[in-house]
Structures are given as structure tokens and as C-alpha cells.
Amino acid sequence: MMKPLLLFIGVFIVLISAAQDSEFNLQGQIVDSKLNPVSDAYIFNLRNSLKDVSRSNGVFEVKVLPIDSIIISHISFLRKVVTVHQLLINPIIILELDTINIRPVNVSASQKSDYEKAMKNIQSIGFDFRPQVDDLYTKSERMEELLNTENRVQKSAASALTYQISPSEIIGKLVEKHKKKKEAKQFYSTKKSELKE
Numbered sequence: 001m002m003k004p005l006l007l008f009i010g011v012f013i014v015l016i017s018a019a020q021d022s023e024f025n026l027q028g029q030i031v032d033s034k035l036n037p038v039s040d041a042y043i044f045n046l047r048n049s050l051k052d053v054s055r056s057n058g059v060f061e062v063k064v065l066p067i068d069s070i071i072i073s074h075i076s077f078l079r080k081v082v083t084v085h086q087l088l089i090n091p092i093i094i095l096e097l098d099t100i101n102i103r104p105v106n107v108s109a110s111q112k113s114d115y116e117k118a119m120k121n122i123q124s125i126g127f128d129f130r131p132q133v134d135d136l137y138t139k140s141e142r143m144e145e146l147l148n149t150e151n152r153v154q155k156s157a158a159s160a161l162t163y164q165i166s167p168s169e170i171i172g173k174l175v176e177k178h179k180k181k182k183e184a185k186q187f188y189s190t191k192k193s194e195l196k197e
Contacts, residue, residue: 023063025062029057030095032094038074039057042071043060044072046070046071047064050063067084070084077095
């Protein structure tokens with residue numbers, strides 16, 4: 001009785017070790033927390049670098065050994081690592097949503113414009129940018145002074161942008177250009193004469 005039992009155990013161990021050396025196709029399904037299928041999830045076997053993408057029904061298939069681990073990743077869900085042993089027990093993998101908490105933003109129709117915010121800031125520091133009444137100007141004189149100031153600012157900005165060119169600079173550049181053309185023609189004519197010979 002003991003010999004057949006030992007023989008059975010020996011054969012069983014040999015079969016298990018032989019089965020561990022051969023790859024087999026493993027199917028599973030990827031779902032979210034509400035058990036809806038997740039499509040386009042990326043399945044990657046770490047050992048042999050084989051990969052698959054889950055179909056619209058969440059089903060995938062990949063070649064594995066019983067000792068393998070599989071990584072499941074999706075742009076909207078947290079990455080998950082499962083073993084083949086876990087998949088053989090339960091072929092359904094539940095992924096958790098990858099959520100980012102942001103601070104709440106209040107949106108209302110009564111928000112202030114940028115101008116109103118600027119005016120409030122100016123008033124809070126106590127600065128009055130408007131012309132003072134006691135500056136001894138009439139309304140038209142104040143407007144004229146404002147226009148003159150604006151014109152001076154515009155002129156100084158325009159003069160900074162203009163490029164000053166003197167006639168002697170232009171003539172110097174033309175002479176230099178002419179010399180370069182003359183040298184180029186001489187070089188070209190010597191090359192022509194060498195080619196003819």
C-alpha cells in the first residue's frame with residue numbers, strides 16, 4: 001500500500017513541476033468599482049514582457065506561468081499588481097479610480113471686475129491719482145497738460161524705436177559691397193580661364 005502512494009505522490013510532483021515550466025493562456029476581466037467593464041487597460045507580464053490590452057468587455061488574455069505577476073494599468077485608474085495564483089482563484093480584477101482632490105472654486109455673478117479690484121486696492125493705500133482741484137489749472141488747462149505729457153511719452157518711445165542712419169554709413173556700406181562684388185568677379189573670371197585651358 002505504501003509503494004503505490006509514494007508512486008502517486010512522485011508522479012503528481014513530476015506533473016506539477018512539468019506544468020510549471022510550460023506557459024498557458026490566462027484570461028481575466030477588468031472592471032471598475034461598480035463592476036462596469038474597463039476597456040483599454042494595459043496588461044503586462046513582468047517575467048516575459050508579454051502584453052495585452054483589455055477589450056470593450058474588459059476581457060484580456062496573456063501567456064503566463066503559475067509563478068508570474070501581472071501589472072494592470074489604465075490612465076483613469078490606480079495601477080494594480082496581481083499574481084497568476086490570484087487570477088486563477090478569481091479572474092475578475094477590480095480597479096480603483098485615480099482621483100485628484102482639488103480645492104472648491106466659488107463662481108458667482110457678483111464677482112468684481114479687474115478695474116473694481118484695482119480701484120479698491122488704490123483706495124486702501126490712500127492714493128488719489130486724479131488731478132487735485134487746488135492745482136490752479138482750469139479744466140481745459142489740465143486736459144492740455146495731460147495731452148502734452150502723453151505726447152512727450154509717445155515721442156520718447158518713438159525716438160527709442162527709430163534707427164539712426166547717417167549718409168556716410170550708407171555710402172560706406174555700398175562701397176564695401178561693390179568691393180566684394182569686384183573681388184568675386186575676379187575670382188570667377190580666373191576660374192573660367194582655368195577651365196578653358
